[in-house]
Amino acid sequence: MRRMAVALVAFPLAACMMGPNYHRPSVEAPPAWRFEMAEARDTANTAWWHQFEDPVLDGLIADALAHNLNVQIAAANVEQAAAVLTQAKAPLYPQVGYSGDASRSRGSETNAAPIPSSVPNPQTAYQVLAGASWELDLWGRIRRLSEAARAELYATQEARRGVVLSLVSAVATSYVQLRAYDEQLVIAR
Numbered sequence: 001m002r003r004m005a006v007a008l009v010a011f012p013l014a015a016c017m018m019g020p021n022y023h024r025p026s027v028e029a030p031p032a033w034r035f036e037m038a039e040a041r042d043t044a045n046t047a048w049w050h051q052f053e054d055p056v057l058d059g060l061i062a063d064a065l066a067h068n069l070n071v072q073i074a075a076a077n078v079e080q081a082a083a084v085l086t087q088a089k090a091p092l093y094p095q096v097g098y099s100g101d102a103s104r105s106r107g108s109e110t111n112a113a114p115i116p117s118s119v120p121n122p123q124t125a126y127q128v129l130a131g132a133s134w135e136l137d138l139w140g141r142i143r144r145l146s147e148a149a150r151a152e153l154y155a156t157q158e159a160r161r162g163v164v165l166s167l168v169s170a171v172a173t174s175y176v177q178l179r180a181y182d183e184q185l186v187i188a189r
Contacts, residue, residue, distance in 0.1 A: 074160035
């Protein structure tokens with residue numbers, strides 16, 4: 001009987017678990033890469049096209065970054081993911097609300113039941129309401145939602161970086177090819 005009571009108490013508690021904490025899986029990587037990770041990250045984060053020292057290329061890339069709709073969409077997606085993260089974390093904090101109301105009413109003096117002279121006519125009423133609530137995150141639901149939203153934000157930021165890198169490389173590649181074609185034309189003439 002005692003085991004059954006323990007099982008009846010433990011079952012609802014176990015059913016409310018939101019999952020184990022995330023642990024990054026171990027991945028076997030080769031001891032040495034062709035490029036060091038820090039070197040590759042530094043190359044991707046810099047304005048590598050400045051190495052060509054070509055102001056025309058710099059201007060083309062600046063224009064492409066300023067006016068490309070895909071870059072603007074990617075930036076808007078990052079802002080949206082940041083807002084979703086803020087919204088997901090909001091229930092962790094106390095919620096406070098308030099409201100106010102004022103009304104003025106006048107009773108009819110020709111009513112079947114006349115208003116006594118001791119009651120003011122018209123009447124004014126004021127009402128102010130305030131409330132606060134806070135959800136305790138006992139089972140980790142809010143923490144898991146905020147972790148998922150944070151991961152989505154990081155993924156969106158990396159997607160934006162990928163869009164920018166693809167655009168810059170496409171403009172630079174096209175420009176270098178155009179310059180090569182110009183040189184070929186000079187040689188052909």
